[in-house]
Amino acid sequence: MGIHLSRRDWLAAAAGLAVARPAKSAPTAPVAIARCDSYGPPVHAALAKLFDQIGGLGKIVAGKTVAVKVNLTGGAGIRLWHEPAELAHWTHPDVITATIQLMSRAGARRIRILESFVQDVDPLEEHMLQAGWDPAEMLNAGSKVEMENTGSLGYGKQYHYFAVPNGGHTFKGFRLNHSYADCDVFVSVAKLKEHVTAGITLAMKNCFGNTPATIYGEGAGIDEPARVPNGGRSMLHFGHRQPSKIAPSENDPSSSRDDGYRVPRIVADLVAARPIHLSIVEGIETMTTGEGPWVAEGRARRIHRVKPGLLIVGTNPVTTDAVGAAVMGFDPMADRGTAPFETCDSTLKLAEMHGVGARDLKNIEVIGERIRDVVFPFRNYS
């Protein structure tokens, strides 16, 4: 596949790489893979084993306030065909519930479930109810379990500033809802999916949703954040405007406006600014081709609902996502122009440049199932 970069794009890309040079040695951490063929009780057992395999949940969460970012992308009223969202593009509630139960049992002091929505400030519980879920299942799965829609100021009094340690590919810092600061441990619970803009969406891309649409959304205020969000994060995708002035503008407004260039960089910046301590990627049942039902229009590939029957867990989001990419049939070392990054840069590479983690499988210990035994090539579905 040919890559068409203008000289301006090339210079911009080169400038971007100059800002964030590869770390000398990005850290690595083991990643555990388990088969899990169905939802319900098997999820709890599989996750318990995975957490043990990476060294035990207690040492991560005991006595801590844990924030858990789940992936409930798009609106609650949207489904892939007739399928409930959790069987296609949302993290399944059984995975969230089991995670809460296990964390609570491991001594977590307080667990907060987080997701942001770009259309309203309705409580997260209400979005779940709209989707047909019962949030009580999760709220009662452990002691002191709370939820927050982080798409706005939410229950906080101010937005918290998160600096990107080395200055960032695109942003030097972000303003996020207080929940991303008011925690000791941050967990990303993602779905194993492709993404039309970023190639794949796993633990790291899930954190694109950390950004509040009141600052980074279509209806964000110019000087101050909007009180309520009103539209998606197109400014992050296309850079046609800057965030509300409470947050830093992007480092180089003359850089490429191509979302395949921007989104992976912004994701890498986000995970560097708000580190992920535990990554859980759910691929029990999911969809191919993109991140949600809305990607169908104009796509050459049809959407398929698939059952990889897998759970992947790790303490480093880059190593976890690298293993996740490999399980999906992709080379984590692939660069722009090669699947799944045909039209975008590699978030794995850009996060590695930030020193977040290593993406080369040679440097990643895989525990439990072997990748070659469980590989589920998404691109076999055309």
Add this chain to the structure above:
Amino acid sequence: MSAEWIPMRWPAEWTDASRLDLIKGTPINCLTGDAPPVIPLGDIAFTPLDSASPPRGIVLLEGVWPHVKITRTEARNTAETGPTGAPWVDSNGWRTKLARAMEPEKTVWLVYDPPKESEVVPPDYYPLPVAEAEAYGAHWVISLDQNFRKGLESGSDAALGGWKKAIAALEFARKHKEWRAFEPVAALGVVSDFEGENEFMAGEFLNLAARRHLAYRIVPNAKASAASFAGLKAILYVDAEPPQGDLRKDLLAFVEGGGLLIAPQALTKTEPAESKLGYDLRAHGKGRIATPREEWSDPFVLAAEAHLLLSHREDVVRIWNGGTMDSYYAASRDGKKAVVHLVSYSRRGRLDTVTLGLPRPYASAGFYTLESAARVKPVKSRLGTEVPLPPFETYAAIELEG
């Protein structure tokens, strides 16, 4: 005037008796217009349409051409957004329900014309206004735009096809006329006089709540009683003036029994026990009274707040992939039979992935469009029952039993 009259505005240009062939054998049995046609009508009735002097037993209700507003801008055919950020829909369901609640003994005739010549209405759009009115228990006074009229005069296939579908909507409603007696299923009651200074807020609340699939039972002040609140989880009292007399007593009794009252002012002097979503919540008996900290000014915001105070947990109907669609869930008095009407205002064509969610189980479901009927199987879900619906356009009815 009989409640069984099905009206049509007769084009003044149609002075040839052969034009009556168009309505022969159809449910249309009453012509309207400025003056009677100069042709023998036989069994067909005629009534002038004069809002100052409506036919006996009929409410003449001014309606709007139902459609999704499309903005003609550089971005071709983009939908105009309303305060929701979602496409703005002009619809008549809410105003029809209101008119029926205000005068339940009468039949509602919706009176409005298609857009003028500046906008071409395809003939196959006509089933929508007919089906919308019938779904909500009213009749649209069928009115043809110039293009449709000329198409029918020339016998064009497109015009005749659109006409047949519109008539099919009338036939369908006649076949299922027992549904007209069904009553709205809702967890929320809306109490107002719907007049004067209260008209805008109360009316627009009904309009915008419908866009959220927030079902409601309309209770006009003058008709309110303890019985009219039976089965409700919450009541929105809209009017600026506090309720008086029996209405006040009934509302407080509703709260004492465990209900939630959302009102501009508290009806008790107790201190708020908590605040939520910008409302002070006062305990009263087993229930609560929610009063806004800031005066209501935006019916869109009020609809969202009322929905959240009630909670989506109490939704009596859920729709997935519904797009620009209204839903109307109504049940027989004994609750053994029910129907959910779905009216789609989108012109995108076939809707093939709509799922209906209901909190209570039903043993069986019949799925009807204007062209077909099928059995569909409700499936158990986390919050009740879901019914995956076969493809449909414009209108579908889901009949539920058991």
